Amino acid sequence: MKRAIMNSIRFFMAMALALFGLATVSVPAAQALTCSVTPDNIPITFTYHGAQLAITGQSASTDDLIVTITSEPVDTALKNYEKVGGLVWMKKGSLEFKDAPRVYLLDSTADLSRILSAAELNQNLLGFDALRGHIRIEDSKGNPADGKWFDEYLKFKKHENVYDMREGTIVRQHGENGNTYKVDVAWPYQAPPGIYTVNVLAVRNGKVVERASANIEVKSTGLVAALSKMAFDQAGLYGIMAVIFALLAGLGVGAIFKKGGGSH
């Protein structure tokens, strides 16, 4: 009897586990968040002027989405203007912006403040307010700098087109392929070569429930890469080449003007 009861309990537990398993596997399988970037490899050639990226994937139709493109955080030193002698504006000191991504581009299906709480945004480093809390700003002596410098940093980066936030730009589609999303991003030519990460977050009921990511590689190629390498690895030769080329160009044009029977 006891054995029968135990067997029954085992059976029900197995059934419950199987059902739970089905539930957890089958539901997300239909809603699995995916992410792909086209193109995911951006070659920098002489004609490079940025690129047009298409970020696409599948997601649950009811979830809100946030897409970010960021780089590894770095420390960036910038000069800051201050008023000297109460009269003139000059680059006086320097500030270090620590743990700041070189690029920070964000797109979402709706206003961030409506999708997630401030605490969740901060925890996931989403939005400029979250960056404000994350990036440490120090003066040349290592002392924490005034918070106003974050606003200036943001202006500086936005001016370079490498920081941007666009809310409500992700487009959803419901078709034969299920629920898909798409967002077009103008990749700024000002972003230096490197590997960048695209993160897609699915948000349900004020919580991040799923993530997917992809990488973009921005890389110098051909003569652009060769010149860049030479400037650093063979700086002396590069300097001589720059001087000789300029001299030849100057003297050559001088000769052309003479041959051309110009005014000389």
Next chain:
Amino acid sequence: MYMYLPIALTSVNYLVVMGLGLAVGLLSGLFGVGGGFLMTPLLMMVGIPPTIAAATDANQIVAASASGTISHWRLGNVDFKMGLYLLIGGFAGGAGGVQVIKLLRATGGADFLIKMTYVVMLGGVGSFMFVESLNAMHKTKKAKASTAPPKAAPKVKNGGFFAALPMQTYFEKSGVTHSALVPLVLGTFVGVLAAIMGVGGGFLMVPVMIYMLRMPMHVVVGTSLFQILFTCIEVTYLQAYSNHTVDFILAIILLVGSVFGAQIGTALGKKLHGDQLKILLSIIVLAVTVKIVLELVMEPSILLSYAGGH
């Protein structure tokens, strides 16, 4: 229309950059100035980082000044002897000036002093040239209107202290006699100031040659270009070697414009009188001074910037 620059790590409209080269090259051929005081801020406006703008500008000036020097040499406007003395002084002064700047920076507040020196020198030189050439033009008009026979041109000779100096040398092309020490010392003085201010010094050297060495305006332009050529070769090499800030591609785009600009400038200069050239240069120098003063007193729209630049 766009070209990516491998060292500046940015993309520029090459027609705009070529146009800048053409305009500044024209000034170079016309007035014998390198044009760095104009080109560096213009390059920064099209998105080039300041350190790369300044170093690459020196690279393109090599081409423009080579082009301008050869044209002026053909016209007999280059006093190589005077240029060499000024150059030796300029190199010595430049090396000394770099040490002065290190000392000033160590004491703090040097940037304010540098900027003020720059504004005062530009403003002073520009105003002096403007007034002087305006007076000279009035005198020429009066002389033309007068029926009296024209006076013989005064013989250019330095008296007093300058005449008492040893190593008196006749500079044939310029038609002046000076102690060799005079261009050496003046070259050193301009070299020190140019190094402190972070500019090539053409706008200082030209007035020094006109008013202190009493050289004719057209020979001043050719000789100044000859001297600038060598200064910029040195700067280009040092910047490329030490700081990796010369963008070869940017320099090529600029020099395509500037070498033609220098030729046009030289041809145009032949059609203008010395006083007309002086007054035009003084107006440009004064306009740049006003622009710098405005930049200093008006709050920048963004209070952060990359290091470098004038």
